Amino acid sequence: xLLCCRATASPPPSxxxxxxxxxxxxxxxxxxxxxxxxxxxxxxxxxxxxxSAPAAAxxxxxxxxxxxxxxxxRADLATGRAVHxxxxxxxxxxxxxxxxxxxxxxxxxRRPADARRVFDRMPARDRVAWNxxxxxxxxxxxxxxxxxxxxxxxxEDGERPDSxxxxxxxxxxxxxxxxxxxxxxxxxxxxxxxxxxxxxxTAILDAYxxxxxxxxxxxxxxxxxxxxxxxWNAMIDGYAQNGNATEALALFKRMVKEGVDVTxxxxxxxxxxxxxLGYLDEARHVxxxxxxxxxxxxxxxxxxxxxxxxxxxxxxxxxxxFNDLGNKKTRIxWNAMIxxxxxxxxxxxxxxxxxxMQLENVKPDSFTLVSVIPxxxxxxxxxxxxxVHGYSIRHHLDQDVYVLTALIDMYSxxxxxxxxxxxFDSARVRHVITWNAMIHGYGSHGFGKVAVELFEEMKGTGIxxxxxxxxxxxxxCSHAGLVDEGRxxxxxxxxxxxxxxxMEHYGTMVDLLGRAGxxxxxxxxxKDMPIQPGIxxxxxxxxxxxxxxxxxLAEESAQRIFELGPEEGVYHVLLANIYANASKWKDVARVxxxxxxxxLQKTPGWxxxxxxxxxxxxxxxxxxxxxxxxxxxxxxxxxxxxxxVGYVPDTDSIHDVEDDVKAQLLNTHSEKLAIAYGLIRTxxxxxxxxxxxxxxxxxCHNATKxxxxxxxxxxxMRDIQRFHHxxxxxxxxxxxW
DNA sequence: CTAGGGTTAG
Numbered sequence: 001x002l003l004c005c006r007a008t009a010s011p012p013p014s015x016x017x018x019x020x021x022x023x024x025x026x027x028x029x030x031x032x033x034x035x036x037x038x039x040x041x042x043x044x045x046x047x048x049x050x051x052s053a054p055a056a057a058x059x060x061x062x063x064x065x066x067x068x069x070x071x072x073x074r075a076d077l078a079t080g081r082a083v084h085x086x087x088x089x090x091x092x093x094x095x096x097x098x099x100x101x102x103x104x105x106x107x108x109x110r111r112p113a114d115a116r117r118v119f120d121r122m123p124a125r126d127r128v129a130w131n132x133x134x135x136x137x138x139x140x141x142x143x144x145x146x147x148x149x150x151x152x153x154x155x156e157d158g159e160r161p162d163s164x165x166x167x168x169x170x171x172x173x174x175x176x177x178x179x180x181x182x183x184x185x186x187x188x189x190x191x192x193x194x195x196x197x198x199x200x201x202t203a204i205l206d207a208y209x210x211x212x213x214x215x216x217x218x219x220x221x222x223x224x225x226x227x228x229x230x231x232w233n234a235m236i237d238g239y240a241q242n243g244n245a246t247e248a249l250a251l252f253k254r255m256v257k258e259g260v261d262v263t264x265x266x267x268x269x270x271x272x273x274x275x276x277l278g279y280l281d282e283a284r285h286v287x288x289x290x291x292x293x294x295x296x297x298x299x300x301x302x303x304x305x306x307x308x309x310x311x312x313x314x315x316x317x318x319x320x321x322f323n324d325l326g327n328k329k330t331r332i333x334w335n336a337m338i339x340x341x342x343x344x345x346x347x348x349x350x351x352x353x354x355x356x357m358q359l360e361n362v363k364p365d366s367f368t369l370v371s372v373i374p375x376x377x378x379x380x381x382x383x384x385x386x387x388v389h390g391y392s393i394r395h396h397l398d399q400d401v402y403v404l405t406a407l408i409d410m411y412s413x414x415x416x417x418x419x420x421x422x423x424f425d426s427a428r429v430r431h432v433i434t435w436n437a438m439i440h441g442y443g444s445h446g447f448g449k450v451a452v453e454l455f456e457e458m459k460g461t462g463i464x465x466x467x468x469x470x471x472x473x474x475x476x477c478s479h480a481g482l483v484d485e486g487r488x489x490x491x492x493x494x495x496x497x498x499x500x501x502x503m504e505h506y507g508t509m510v511d512l513l514g515r516a517g518x519x520x521x522x523x524x525x526x527k528d529m530p531i532q533p534g535i536x537x538x539x540x541x542x543x544x545x546x547x548x549x550x551x552x553l554a555e556e557s558a559q560r561i562f563e564l565g566p567e568e569g570v571y572h573v574l575l576a577n578i579y580a581n582a583s584k585w586k587d588v589a590r591v592x593x594x595x596x597x598x599x600l601q602k603t604p605g606w607x608x609x610x611x612x613x614x615x616x617x618x619x620x621x622x623x624x625x626x627x628x629x630x631x632x633x634x635x636x637x638x639x640x641x642x643x644x645v646g647y648v649p650d651t652d653s654i655h656d657v658e659d660d661v662k663a664q665l666l667n668t669h670s671e672k673l674a675i676a677y678g679l680i681r682t683x684x685x686x687x688x689x690x691x692x693x694x695x696x697x698x699x700c701h702n703a704t705k706x707x708x709x710x711x712x713x714x715x716x717m718r719d720i721q722r723f724h725h726x727x728x729x730x731x732x733x734x735x736x737w
Numbered sequence: 738c739t740a741g742g743g744t745t746a747g
Contacts (some may be wrong), residue, residue, distance in 0.1 A: 049747060055741045060738095061740080062738080062740060065740065065741060066740095067739090068741090096741075097741045098741080099741085100741040100742065101741050101742090102739090102741095103741090103742090104741070106741065126741090127742085128741055128742050129742080130742085131741090131742040131743075132741070132742045133742090134742085134743095135742060135743065136742090147739090158747095161745075162742095162743095163743085165743085166743085166744095167743045167744045168742075170744075171743095171744075171745095193739075197744095198744085199743070199744045200743095201742080201746070202744050203743085204744095205744095205745095206744070206745060228744095229743060229745080230745045230746095231744090231745085232745090233745045233746070234744080234745045234746090235745095237745065237746070238745095256743095263745085263746085264746070265745050265746040265747095266745090266746090267746090268745095268746050268747075269745085269746070272746095273744055300746075300747060301746095303747080304746090306741045332747075418740055485747080711743090
């Protein structure tokens with residue numbers, strides 16, 4: 001046996017480090033090869049600097065450039081500056097080789113201005129020095145400056161760009177989305193034959209992708225006589241980033257088939273494509289592949305896999321990977337998992353994981369909060385909301401625009417629009433998304449006029465509205481019955497801002513016209529749509545037909561919806577209700593039968609109320625609550641009280657049974673149960689907050705108004721579409737929803 | 738001793 005592991009064995013011989021023979025220059029070279037900056041500094045320290053010392057022992061230019069390279073690699077600015085001082089003391093700081101290395105060091109330490117200063121002091125600048133500056137600007141996000149340097153090196157010094165110049169400046173062209181510049185570089189490369197080089201062509205291809213010129217990129221890719229992994233990765237990622245995930249995956253498969261080396265970048269690009277398409281099976285294949293080639297220890301790849309499985313709605317698989325990461329987890333891993341839970345409706349899991357992150361002392365960043373805050377918003381517990389807000393402040397992240405916007409949205413969703421407005425007013429920086437969140441907040445709470453006013457104020461600030469802004473504004477107009485304003489904004493969207501309305505905008509417009517009773521106009525609006533109307537558009541029409549009892553147009557709309565094959569039973573239910581309203585019982589039966597045949601089910605309605613730390617869920621007629629008896633008793637009393645102030649049960653949507661049974665059924669709606677329970681459990685005067693999974697029904701809406709009157713309570717009800725604030729016998733929606 | 742500058746990914 002050559003090596004023995006027994007404890008009694010003699011220690012292995014130490015590596016040959018003849019300390020006496022220590023030539024500092026050799027030691028520094030060795031340290032540099034190991035990228036060992038401290039070792040290199042020790043070696044440097046043992047070099048004599050006095051001119052009386054033997055010349056061979058004194059540091060030479062090479063010594064300093066080696067140190068600078070190490071500083072650059074580690075972004076160690078302090079040491080880099082010390083080396084700069086040493087060079088300056090010897091009058092070497094402007095020497096071509098040293099200055100170039102210095103410029104490079106500063107650029108990698110994110111100090112492009114210092115790099116420039118060194119460059120400007122050079123008496124003569126060669127191509128390499130120019131290249132260092134181009135690369136320095138490019139990697140620090142100074143795209144225009146990088147491109148300008150390429151022009152100046154030719155004009156001022158007559159230096160012809162070489163391959164390094166091109167691969168340095170191309171990322172700048174790419175990040176500046178400067179397609180024209182990309183084309184110029186490409187043309188230049190063709191002219192001087194630099195396109196033969198794989199790295200040049202790859203950089204061109206990548207820049208084309210980033211500028212959205214995916215066909216041009218593909219043409220370069222297909223032309224390239226020699227490709228490497230980077231070329232393939234850039235092309236695959238180009239497709240993934242440009243929304244063509246299908247082509248990205250196809251190319252990825254070809255790459256594997258042709259035996260090109262798959263790297264971590266390949267995997268990341270392929271996973272991105274799988275996630276975008278929600279292709280679980282493909283994601284699993286990529287997963288298997290990366291296990292085969294041993295990329296499992298790459299945390300970035302595992303993080304991407306967590307994200308991808310989450311996008312495929314498999315948080316279970318994501319969580320498994322997350323747990324397997326053990327102590328290799330980074331903050332990005334936590335963020336990915338929290339976001340995964342948050343976006344898949346697992347709000348409690350998201351918040352729990354966030355708490356665990358605190359317990360394990362992982363510092364959060366703005367991404368963490370932007371992931372967890374929507375989960376808190378979904379849970380809508382004001383206490384938790386206040387806590388996560390305080391947490392954001394403690395970690396100095398509350399003024400991050402994205403965090404702030406998430407907080408505004410969260411407070412709106414917790415029914416606290418005023419607090420949301422306070423945050424909005426205190427914001428030091430506001431993006432479009434910030435305005436959108438606030439406008440949406442007002443709109444969803446029925447403050448349509450305020451939403452519109454805020455939108456007008458936004459236009460005055462010079463911030464350009466986007467598609468989402470208009471969606472919120474149109475929805476606000478719809479909820480507040482601002483028909484003329486809505487029509488004008490819809491036109492303005494395209495004419496003044498060049499924004500193309502999407503399916504949701506059309507749906508909202510139909511909703512706006514339909515709610516206002518302009519059914520014929522809504523129908524014509526659909527007919528005039530330049531895109532094929534989707535289920536959501538006809539769904540809005542159907543809802544309006546229910547509201548205004550128009551059987552004919554309801555049938556037409558439903559017909560189109562059924563042709564489009566809806567996955568939920570809501571539209572059948574809606575149509576059946578419309579027939580029932582018109583006493584067309586045969587038709588009701590027919591719709592019910594088709595619904596059953598298609599295996600579609602009515603979504604059971606539920607309402608929840610949160611008290612202390614418990615969530616109480618009520619279904620229509622449910623009796624399984626611990627305090628069910630009390631609840632029904634309180635409800636019965638409540639119904640008597642509101643009858644005294646004019647409550648008449650709205651039994652329109654119920655049939656087949658006697659009137660008193662109808663009233664009975666209405667009285668056990670989940671909303672009413674939740675409210676009754678809230679009244680029992682909370683002190684007089686407390687606001688009651690309810691969340692309902694469907695639209696609040698007509699009768700419950702009516703009843704709740706009167707409940708707010710007789711009990712003197714404010715009741716905030718969040719349904720699938722919007723918020724209703726009930727107070728003093730009125731609702732913020734003005735009975736218009 | 739011929740040094741100093743460079744492509745994908747998050």
